Amino acid sequence: MRKVVRIEGIPLTEGHSGLHLEVEDGIVKDGFYFALVPVRGFETLLIDKEAVVAPVITSRICGLCQVTHAIASARAVEAAAGIEVPKEAELLREVLGLAVRIYNNLLHQIVISEDLFPDRDERFSFIRRVQNVRKFTGELLESVGGEIIHSPNLRVGGISEPLEDFVKEKILSSIEEIEPLLLELKEEFNEGVERMWRREGLPETFGSHSLGFFATDKFYGKAFDFNRISFRYPQELFEGELKREVTNLYPFIDGLPVETGPRARKVLFDGYKPKGGVKELHLLRSQENVESLARIKEILENNSFNGELWNRTFPTSDGETVGVGVHEAPRGTNIHAVKLDKRGKITYYKIVVPTELNLMAVSEALKGVPATKVEFVVRAYDPCIVCAVH
Amino acid sequence: MLKLDRSFLLGKVKAIYRVVSKGESPLQLILKKMMEQEIIDGVISARKEGGRIVPKLFKAPSEIELSPLNTFFGVNTLLKKAIQKYHLSRIAVVAPSCVMDGLNKTQYYGIGCNWVKTAVALKVGILCTGALTQESLNCEVLDLLGEREEVERCYYTKEGLAYGLSSGRELLVNVEVHHHYVSSACKYCLNLSARGSDITYIPEKEENVGIFIIRSERGGRTLGLLQKEYPSLLKFSSLKMSDISHVEELLKKKMILNIDSILERVEVGLPGSKWDGNRFRKFYRVWNAIGDFNIEEVF
Amino acid sequence: MFFSREDFIREDDLKVKVGFFHFSSCSGCQVSFLDMFEDAVEILDTVELVYSNMLTKRETVPRMHVAFAEGALCIEDRRHLSLARELAEKANIIVTVGACASFGGVRRLSVGSQPPQPSHQSFLPLTEVEILKGKVKYAIPGCPPNPSLLYNFMLALLEVNEDFLQPFEFMASSRDASGYDVVKEVINKGLCVGCGTCVTACPARALDFNYTYGKPTFNPLFCVHCGSCLASCPQSFKPYPQPVY
Numbered sequence: 001m002r003k004v005v006r007i008e009g010i011p012l013t014e015g016h017s018g019l020h021l022e023v024e025d026g027i028v029k030d031g032f033y034f035a036l037v038p039v040r041g042f043e044t045l046l047i048d049k050e051a052v053v054a055p056v057i058t059s060r061i062c063g064l065c066q067v068t069h070a071i072a073s074a075r076a077v078e079a080a081a082g083i084e085v086p087k088e089a090e091l092l093r094e095v096l097g098l099a100v101r102i103y104n105n106l107l108h109q110i111v112i113s114e115d116l117f118p119d120r121d122e123r124f125s126f127i128r129r130v131q132n133v134r135k136f137t138g139e140l141l142e143s144v145g146g147e148i149i150h151s152p153n154l155r156v157g158g159i160s161e162p163l164e165d166f167v168k169e170k171i172l173s174s175i176e177e178i179e180p181l182l183l184e185l186k187e188e189f190n191e192g193v194e195r196m197w198r199r200e201g202l203p204e205t206f207g208s209h210s211l212g213f214f215a216t217d218k219f220y221g222k223a224f225d226f227n228r229i230s231f232r233y234p235q236e237l238f239e240g241e242l243k244r245e246v247t248n249l250y251p252f253i254d255g256l257p258v259e260t261g262p263r264a265r266k267v268l269f270d271g272y273k274p275k276g277g278v279k280e281l282h283l284l285r286s287q288e289n290v291e292s293l294a295r296i297k298e299i300l301e302n303n304s305f306n307g308e309l310w311n312r313t314f315p316t317s318d319g320e321t322v323g324v325g326v327h328e329a330p331r332g333t334n335i336h337a338v339k340l341d342k343r344g345k346i347t348y349y350k351i352v353v354p355t356e357l358n359l360m361a362v363s364e365a366l367k368g369v370p371a372t373k374v375e376f377v378v379r380a381y382d383p384c385i386v387c388a389v390h
Numbered sequence: 391m392l393k394l395d396r397s398f399l400l401g402k403v404k405a406i407y408r409v410v411s412k413g414e415s416p417l418q419l420i421l422k423k424m425m426e427q428e429i430i431d432g433v434i435s436a437r438k439e440g441g442r443i444v445p446k447l448f449k450a451p452s453e454i455e456l457s458p459l460n461t462f463f464g465v466n467t468l469l470k471k472a473i474q475k476y477h478l479s480r481i482a483v484v485a486p487s488c489v490m491d492g493l494n495k496t497q498y499y500g501i502g503c504n505w506v507k508t509a510v511a512l513k514v515g516i517l518c519t520g521a522l523t524q525e526s527l528n529c530e531v532l533d534l535l536g537e538r539e540e541v542e543r544c545y546y547t548k549e550g551l552a553y554g555l556s557s558g559r560e561l562l563v564n565v566e567v568h569h570h571y572v573s574s575a576c577k578y579c580l581n582l583s584a585r586g587s588d589i590t591y592i593p594e595k596e597e598n599v600g601i602f603i604i605r606s607e608r609g610g611r612t613l614g615l616l617q618k619e620y621p622s623l624l625k626f627s628s629l630k631m632s633d634i635s636h637v638e639e640l641l642k643k644k645m646i647l648n649i650d651s652i653l654e655r656v657e658v659g660l661p662g663s664k665w666d667g668n669r670f671r672k673f674y675r676v677w678n679a680i681g682d683f684n685i686e687e688v689f
Numbered sequence: 690m691f692f693s694r695e696d697f698i699r700e701d702d703l704k705v706k707v708g709f710f711h712f713s714s715c716s717g718c719q720v721s722f723l724d725m726f727e728d729a730v731e732i733l734d735t736v737e738l739v740y741s742n743m744l745t746k747r748e749t750v751p752r753m754h755v756a757f758a759e760g761a762l763c764i765e766d767r768r769h770l771s772l773a774r775e776l777a778e779k780a781n782i783i784v785t786v787g788a789c790a791s792f793g794g795v796r797r798l799s800v801g802s803q804p805p806q807p808s809h810q811s812f813l814p815l816t817e818v819e820i821l822k823g824k825v826k827y828a829i830p831g832c833p834p835n836p837s838l839l840y841n842f843m844l845a846l847l848e849v850n851e852d853f854l855q856p857f858e859f860m861a862s863s864r865d866a867s868g869y870d871v872v873k874e875v876i877n878k879g880l881c882v883g884c885g886t887c888v889t890a891c892p893a894r895a896l897d898f899n900y901t902y903g904k905p906t907f908n909p910l911f912c913v914h915c916g917s918c919l920a921s922c923p924q925s926f927k928p929y930p931q932p933v934y
Contacts, residue, residue, distance in 0.1 A: 009742065009748055011742060011745065011746040011747065011748060012742075012743065012744070012745075012746060013742070013743070014716055014742070014743055015711065015716065015742070016711070016742065016768065036768060037713065037766075038713050038763035038765065038766040038769065038806070038809040038812075039801075039803050039804075039805070039806045039807075039809040040713055040796065040799055040809070040812070041799045041800060041801050041802065041803040041809065041810065042803075043803050044799075044800050044801065044802050044803045045795075045798045045799050045800050049910075050910060052910070053910050053911060056893050056911050056913065057795060057798070057913075060715050060717075060794075060795045060832070060913065061715060062715050062716065062717075063714070063715035063716040063717020063718065063719070063720050063721070063833060064715075064716055064717070064720055066715070066717065107720065107723065110723065110744075111743050111744065114745075114746060124730060124734065127730055128727060128730050131723075131726040131727055131729065131730060132726070132727070134723075134724070134726060135726040135727075138724055138726070139477060142474040142475065142477075142504070143474070143475050143476070143477065146470070146474065146475070146894070147474065147835075147892055148504075148721070148724050148836075149717045149720060149721055149724070149833050150717065150832060150833070150892055150893070152891075152892060152893055152894040160894070161475070166449075167475065167476060170477065231804075233804060233805045234805050235805060244806070246805065247805065247806050247809070248805070249804060249805055386714070386715050386716050442900055442901075443900070444900050445885065445898075461903075463883040463884075463885070463898070463900060463903035463904075464883060464884070464885035464888065464898040464900065464903070465884065465885060466884045466885040466886040466888070466889050467885035467888040467889050467898045468885075468889070469886075469889045470889040485884075488882035488883075488884050488923065489882075489884045489885075491882075491884065491923035492884040492885070492886030492921070492922070492923040493886075494923075495886070495921065495923045496886060496889075496890075496921060498841075498853070499838060499841060499853070499856075499920075499921075500835060500837035500838035500839075500840065500841040500842075501830065501831065501834075501835075501838050501890060501917060501920045501921040502835070502886060502887075502889050502890025502917055502920075502921035503835070503837075503889050503890065504835045504836060504837050505836075505837045506837070507837065507841075521882070521883065521903070523901065523902055523903045524901070525901075573882065573883065573903065574879035574880075574881075575879060575880050575881055575882040575883075575924070576882065577879075578879075578880070579882075660878070
């Protein structure tokens, strides 16, 4: 018997989202994952604002991966206005982005820790140690970005404050301290995932799909042709009241749904052979923490950031050129596109967020999963609904 | 009735010392030595830079150079840099009471900057009869002296507030004239001696002499430690309250002018601050009950 | 008084029950709470977190002592309206955390007309919602409020430290929050001492300091309307207990 199930509110995820499932004999045959938080309208509220303010405002799209939006929007404005950014500033932005990646992935581990460690004491001991590492990333974000959440130092044209060598050394020595702990936590987390899979009786390839992968870079983000993205509206995809309730768009790359995120980066840039299923996502995400920390260390060790990191040219453009800013966010590829006029005001703004891309991947991954276990699939993608509905 | 008594003017006093140092200002030397001893890891204050006084964060002992004038505008702007960027954890702040007010508030509530509560190791208040911007200072000197002259230092003598001029002359400042030229908010200040800090510093005529009013355990311990460590560099001599009666006298004169200004403001009904419409009504409460309780808990 | 004995279901159930709710916002305030790091774990251990979409599995809103709410209410979203009703009924008091919930924040700029739901355009801070009027007791400024503020606030709330909490009660009835507050309430009224605390407090660096006239300058372009500047100003609300020495 085929019946329709609607779930609203997925616990242990960010934001308010829902699932529309068609279930037959307890197994999901067709599913859609969608967001239900109101559209805040960042794309329209930015219009006619001066472009220099874009990173400050877009940072407020998301409180989890704030830096990512600030970076993508600053890069988009720079691309539209043809502003050259000092190389060191780009490297520092990469460091910020990676710090936020670790910070977020660990936040996700805290969020889902109830799934992994049903025992309260074990859970709290795990969270305590995760918080130690997050504290380090928080301090890194404060030192480089100015604040933990919503970094004000990220400006159009670079980074507003240099990073003195002694601060850099301080960060490097904290990395030495934190590295073993991060490795230990990775093992513990992976062990927790394995135990959870056994406890819940989930198959190895639980939640697999056959979609392609999409990412632009392993760590930072490379330019991308914005015309390859098309959007489908919920009004075209859904029936009935969902047309008026679903608040996200479904972006497609070259007309196809894709998965983005840690697995996509691994497959496209590390030659990784995907096994399929969502367990892999958990493991790759914790692997990415370690790799990100190593990359932060590499950047800080080999560069110095004492000089001016900010090209203060006022951004203006012809009103036609689309500036595209790409950043590899914790959850995947984050793309901002902007047009500026001669006065430096924004005339067009468009944001494509990783979770938005992944909504389709989640929907695909739900197929074939027992209806009682769908939440595990959703959580594995670490959806950030506030980003998806910006 | 408001009593302009000692406890209102000077606050709690544990001990008073006159410190004579070798060469530079004793406060400057003490901060340098403290940083060498790693009692503090940073100093937030102000210094002269390119002809004007700007706030400065000192991270090495050799950098420390304090503002010779009573101008400490914007010192708190550096809090975030010191605490969130550099992650300093034992900061000394040297500034007059208004800056301490902002600091105390940030420490108490935590608004504005992360974990200030635990990051500040020592608060050195500067005795202040009102702050002047460069332009107001120029005008004041012109008013008093009748000619243009640059002020190099500001200090307190038996006769009151005095400026050391670039020609080497000394200019005694009339308090009433001074009251006219100080920053507007300084006319409503009731905390001239930086109550609520660990130590209050009063610069004296000779550049290497200064008076330290110890208010807290922490302030006393720190100075005691330095006295023991550097007997040849820092000569401490204990003072009695009566030895600083000239300071008390000066503060009293200025405070009367300030109270006049406040009363005028209250009478005309000029607006107070936003969330606390009681600011000036509270003043009346103090006015009526000053002798009864501890002033610091009211303001 | 938000904490009363009648709320306890069991005799041994003495923990304060708190929930964390999310209207239209970026979740940053809730994350900022977690950014107390180890202290957050201690607080989670001390109080009982009865509802949070991110941190608990609970799907229905239970009765609670304190509801922390972040984000602005979207008038066009029926879910927000029903959540507001539910909070009005089930929470003893509501604390609005951060700029969006307290003063509107960047949400004041929203104009709607964005697909797929172009009608979502009006966002109100919770302090302006009539049904929550009696309930919203405290408003915390900041975008986001920094972890140490949230930590101090939690402690003050648990200890019922009226001295600490009072200004936050004032702020719950405050309407606008921007750098203009400092301009019009402090500088313009001759109360600015030039200490620079507001400049340090500004999370968007919209405030800068000028050394010629010794006062802050305000660049409205970057202001996110969080209220931190006036809240941090030592001239805005007094008294706060100063060390007695």
